[in-house]
Amino acid sequence: MKKFIKLALKTIKKAGASYGDIRIIESRKQRIDIKNGENERLDNSTTLGFGIRVIANGALGFASSSDLSGREIRKVAKKAVQVAKASAKVRKGSVKLAPEPVHNDIWTSPYLVDPFQVPMDEKLSLLMQIDKILRQDDRIKIAHSFMSFWNEHQWFASSEGSFIEQNMLRSGCGFSATAVEGDQVQTRSYPQSHGGQHSQMGYELILGMPLKENAERVREEAIALLSADECPQGEKDLIIGSGQLALQIHESIGHPSELDRVIGMEANYAGRSFVTTDLYKDFHYGSSLVNIVADATLPTGLATFGYDDDGVRAQRYHIIQQGLYKMYLTNRELAHVVDENHSRGCNRADGFNNIPMIRMINISLMPHQGSLDDLIADTKDGLFVECNKSWSIDQRRLNFQFSTEIGWEIKNGKKTKMVKNATYQGITPQFWQSCDAICGQEEWQLWGVPNCGKGQPGQTAEISHGAAPARFRNVTVGVDK
Ligand SMILES: [Zn+2]
Structure with missing residues (x-):
């Protein structure tokens, strides 16, 4: 060799x-x-x-x-x-x-x-x-x-x-x-x-x-x-299970943080970002509970490695810290765009026959405290949803709609009836700012996404996202038609 x-x-x-x-x-x-x-x-x-x-x-x-x-x-x-x-x-x-x-x-x-x-x-x-x-x-x-x-x-x-x-x-x-x-x-x-x-x-x-x-x-x-009855319509306190949150993180935090999208180099596959370089520093992306960490050293993660395809050592850093935006996903070519003097190690290629580009490393929502049962007990009139069915998000990763396989109504602290065809929608920063509870480490799970598409010609990447169930206040929910 x-x-x-x-x-x-x-x-x-x-x-x-x-x-x-x-x-x-x-x-x-x-x-x-x-x-x-x-x-x-x-x-x-x-x-x-x-x-x-x-x-x-x-x-x-x-x-x-x-x-x-x-x-x-x-x-x-x-x-x-x-x-x-x-x-x-x-x-x-x-x-x-x-x-x-x-x-x-x-x-x-x-x-x-x-x-x-x-x-x-x-x-x-x-x-x-x-x-x-x-x-x-x-x-x-x-x-x-x-x-x-x-x-x-x-x-x-x-x-x-x-x-x-x-x-x-x-x-x-x-x-x-x-x-x-x-x-x-x-x-x-x-x-x-x-x-x-x-x-x-x-x-x-x-x-x-x-x-x-x-x-x-x-x-x-x-x-x-x-x-089952159809999902109710209106504004609800929404508890999202960790498997669904993984995809929420992927689409509404991971992709808009790819620096090549931010500067318009990568416009395929819903390819721009609202997190522009003029406003990113300390931008209020979420509530103070929201800590998002990019981590290529996380055990069992699909985007865990020793070095990326630039030969840059794997790193762990905050994308969002206590709700404030901190840093993009970068590579050696574009680090200078945000005045960084080293790459954050996110250059990855699909196989030997593609040129590497900025891809997500493992991106996770950090846990806070309490069990899912505690969180449900603390919710008066809400909805719990789990397992993704479909999603759509605009070019700049701002307006999104997700539907899930299953939902349950929450009444006075109790998970009550099962509902079908649940969907919820929001605008990325407002949605993450409405996050007022995240369960603890004991509910935290790492989920692998093996099929993230990007680029022209298209490349597939594998990424993991960790999350514990979290609650978002006054989210518009409804029926997926
Ligand atoms: Zn993707």
């Missing part, structure tokens, strides 16, 4: 690059889907390739290949420099990377059980048992369960002298039941998160999840929702 890396760095220097890095990635994925008792999908794939990124004449260039041969490395390295030189002709100003110490390191995500060593029969058998429980009622028309595993082995080397090897292992699992009666369609999922749970762990994630134990409840809730 070192031989290829040396060759790449030598070639780009000779071709006139002032900076260059190479990432070699070996990736192995497995995905198993069971639908209505059938093995609907079984994917096993492995890829190996490299991407070379350079700065030449003040502009960035990138090229990649899946052919790891000396000849190809030379060809791709030269191409990356050509691309940079061509884009330098139309670019205003020069790319200057914020300084970063040279790192020579190896980082590996910890795990107990290698999922690729667990027999396929064992995985299928567990999913089939869940599927059987989910379909024990004729009104369940779709039962879906899945497992996914991903190992990524990366080597990064830069012309500045860094050499970093990283090995990451991620696992995921979840299921859902969809009940149908007449024109009514209701889905419940386990766990309480959009698209299952995903962690940077081994098969111990699946072994530790009470999957079968929850299958009957999920089935019964999907059926109960068919005849």
